[in-house]
Each structure stands twice: as C-alpha cells, then as structure tokens.
Amino acid sequence: MSGIRVIADKCTGCEGCVGVCPTSAIRVENGVAIIDRDACTLCGACVSACEFDAIVIERADAPAKDDLASYHGVWVFAEQRDGVVNSVVYELLGKARQLARDLGTHVGAALLGSGVRAKAEILIQRGADRVYVVDHPSLQHFIAENYARCLAGLVRRHKPEIFIAGATTNGRSLVSRIAVEIYAGLTADCTGLDIDQEKILVQTRPAFGGNIMARIISPNFRPQMATVRHKVMPEAPLDVARKGEVIEETYDVSRTESRVRFVDFVADIASKVNLSEADVIVSGGRGLASKENFALLEELAAVVNGAVGASRAAVDAGWIAYAHQVGQTGRTVCPNLYIACGISGQIQHLVGMQSSKCIVAINKDPDAPIFKVANYAVVGDLFEILPRLTKKLKELCGE
C-alpha cells in the first residue's frame, strides 16, 4: 500500500518539515518527526523540504496500461471559435515540435468545428505534421460534452503519447472530461514541459498562485495530458512551405449531447484586447480613486496596444467590470509587460500577475508590497506620471 514514512536514522528532528505541512500533520517527538496519517494528504511538501531525505512517500505503482509503447505522437488541441484559431494553439505547436523532436515522433493537431477544414493548412504551416479534422455542424459551437467525446474517440483510435491544450476557460473545461473518460493523467496550467531521460513528459506548474512550483509526471498512463498557460511559450514560426497530412475523421452524430444548447456569445467589445491574450496589461487599483480616472489607463493601453486590468479593490468599488479583475478571485495573467498603477500589491493580486515577464509599478507608498515584484519601481504620483508617460510613448511610437 502507498504511504508516507519517516526514516528515523536520517531524521535529525530539525523541524524543517513541521512548518511546511499545509495540514499541520507533523510533530517532532524525541528528536524524530512523527506524521499523523489521518491528517496527511500526501502532498509531498515535507519530502521536498527535508534536507536529510528522511521522509519518503512510497507509491504502489498504478497498474500500467500494458500497451504504453504503442502510443506515438504529440497532439495539440486546435481551439478555435468561428474559424479563428486561438493564438495559444501556435504556442502549443511550438512546444509540441520541441517535444516531438526529443521523442523522435510527429506532431498532430486535432481540429474540431463546422466549416473549419481550411484551417488545417495554417496548423501545418505552424508545425503540425498531421491534422485530424472533424468538421460537422454539431461541432459549430464549443459544447464541452461533444468535444470531449469526439476527442476521446480520436485519442482511443490514434493513441498519441502526449496531448496538450491551452489552459483557457474552454480548454480546462474540456480536457478534464477527456482525462476522466479515458483514465489518463492531466496536469493543469503548466508553464514548463520537458522530456526526461526515460522519455517521460515532465510537467512544471505553479501552485498557490506561483508561490510554489511542482513537477508532475504520469509515467504509467497514456496519453500524458496537460493544459498550458497562455503567453508562456513562444509561438511556432510560420513556414508557408511546410507540408503535412490532413486526415478527415467522421463524427458520430448519435453521440451528440442533447442536454446542452448554445444560445449565444456576446463578445466583450468594450476592450479591444483581452486580458489573457494581451502582451501588455495596464492595471489600476485603489490609487486611481475614481471610475473616470481609468481613462488614464485606457489612453496608455491604446498607445502600447495593451489591455486594461484592475485590482479587486477597483472592481469592488464599481470602477470597472469584474472581467478585468486580475488576482486570486479574478484572472491569472502573464503578459510581457504589466504596468501596475496605484495597486498596493496584496498577495491576492500578486498571485495573479507575478509571473509577468516585466513588471512596472507606480505607487506613492514606497513600502507598497507591489515593489517587491517590480522590475521598475516608480515611487510617485500616478496622476503626474501617467499622462506624461502616455505622451512620451506616443512620441516614441511615432504617433
């Protein structure tokens, strides 16, 4: 049976494990750590924290699927709406090429929808060797149940060894259903994917909003499935000369979900750029002081082709819609550039944006926690700085 064990000879009673246990399941008695098996969730935090390798989690291996070796190929879910392929797909294809090279296999893309056949070429030009197309009126709108059944069928038939999708709202809603249906391992919201010496996919993902990272594998199940965070991996370059194979699959109409009906989709037209796809986010907090002052952010965002974000304080004050909220109870973003204006940087906000590649913080309070994560810390009055910054950038960007 699986379990956790303290190796008494190695344990020094240092208590290094006590503080990291999220369920307070460890105490030290007579110089040795003792783990309360009822309270322990086997999360492994203590195993990683122990400097003496004195705690081990023994794992009775799950029954490995007997045909692991028959799975080949790295597949990408080609998420699209109304024929527009989500840009995260190109990022996935870039990563898939690298994984396929390390494994010596091909890259596949699964394209589902209605009237989407023509998009297969673009996927090939972006790195797919084979595109599996299921083109059917029943797949016109993303209905998780239909897409999951259809993809589970494709996976059973073609046996890819890796299957990745974007960690978008629809991607996450879909892939978990597939993993359950085919009994495969799934890791959510990965920021790193690599192949190890055993040819196993090592998936790196943040937890606690990026305060800790975990490496996760699924060695005994296929395909190894992951959703990947947007804007972390570079897009695959476009190569119009690239050739590939398009495989048209049939759709089993009899399995169409009749319990869910798409009614409509209303695009958020107020924001020209959506938060999760934005390379630049200009975000505002309590320091903006009013709804009207968000215009300052919109002007700057327009110059840098960015999206407007907000802290919880600004959303709760009714200055901007919840859809713009960044942070624990809002969205998690990681743009190339995050400009935080008048945001103090509570931990709940930081966990939603601290993976951004470059952070600029403008705040009056020199002790604001936001400055701890900022690449550029501007201690000053945002009302004096923002208009000048927008003006200078306009000049620089040649407007």
Next chain:
Amino acid sequence: MNIIVCIKQVPDTTDVRIDPATNTLIREGVASIINPFDMYAIEEALRLKDKHGGKTTVLSMGPPQAQSALREALSLGIDEAVHLQDRLFAGSDTWATSLVLARAIRKIGAFDLVICGKQASDGDTAQVGPGVAAHLDLPQATYVRRITGLDLGATPPVMKAERLLEDGVETLEIVLPALITVVKEINDPRLPSLKGKIRSRSQAIPVWGAPDLGIKEHEVGLKGSPTQVVSIFTPEARAAGVVLKGEPEEIASTLAQEIKGLL
C-alpha cells in the same frame, strides 16, 4: 430543488507569507478557510433554495480538520454536510478526487444541480468540477457568472446560464440535473447568522470512507491517481528591480524608453 455543493478547505492566502531567508512558503499558523470560490457556490445554492425550496447539501473530501469548513457551510444555512474522509483518499490527484466526489453525489441520489467554485485557490487546477461531471455523465456549464433562467416545471427541467470567457459572455441552456462551476461575479456571499452558528455546532456530520462509497484501494490515493508529484520547489525570487525617482517628467521619459524597448 436539491442542490449539492462541493467545497475544499484551503490555507488562507491572506496569511501566507514567504520566509525571506529560505524563500519558502511559511505555512505554520496559517488559518484554514473555505476556498474563496466555493463561498460563491454555497451562496448560489442558498439563493436557489430560498427561491425554489428543496434541500442543500455540502460535501468535502479532506483530512479530519476539513470538518470545520463543513460546519462553516452549515452556519451559512446549508442543510446537511457530509465529510468524505479516509486514509486511502490521501494523495489523490484531480482524477481520483473527482471520483470520490462523484461517488458521494451518486450515493446521495436525488439532486438537480451540483455547484462547485471555478477552482481552488491552492491548486488552481479548475479540473475537479468538470471531472465530477464526467464521472457522473452530467452536462456542465463552467465559469458561470449568472443564472438567467430556471424552469423546474419543464420536462426535462432546464436552466439558462452565462459563462464568463476570456473575450466575452456565452449563454448556454442546460438540462438538469447538471453541474456548474461559478465565478466571483455571480453573487455576494452572506455572513453566517448567530442562529446558524449555534445550529452548526451541534449538527451531526456523517463521515463517509472508501467502503461507504464502494471505492477500492486501487481507485484512489497515490495508487489510483494517474499523475505523480515528483518534486515541489520554490521559484527563484525576482531580482531586485530598478527604482526610478525624481521629477515626473524625468521618470516618464526614462520609463517610456524602457517600455518602448519591451514592445
């Protein structure tokens, strides 16, 4: 209308601090709370019950201390709570966790709606809700920001829900029984009442283990979980940033140059 809410007890991130010496998470003395998103799930269940009658039940899988989260849900007005606890459950990944919750929901039997928070604030996976729906073969609507229609008299009963996506709002019509996951925008959770607090203290909370749910050892825990955590580590701390001081004009000028370089 019978509603089941799945909740998780998580460390309170407002308490989470980073040890500056080791750059690790300090978990000692951190209070445990109901996952913030699950508070909206509980509130939505209570509102639906207020309007349509029926019963609300809250479920949580977790170690013994998770009982306090269930009691808190009762104090808010939830009718019944069930604690899913067994040593065999420890180490379950999202696949196995969804299985345990799904079996418990099946054991409860008659229900119209299952509500979950969109994700837990510690794991951030958003996988368990759709996973439960898949195990039970239920239709789902995730990231729901508003229930815009509910016709319990229809055959079959049907609900209209708005999903908050990255670039807009999608409306689905979904036949009950179904599973939804909710975002913060859906409501403002109430505070517990004194009466609720008193009632929750004495109310019995049944504990269901693997045998009660017909779950075998190989289906859950480390053994039943397709994924394995190899290691947990702390990301490298960000290098100290550049501090820009001086006149606004000067700062704006420097900053504009830097930003231009990044575009």
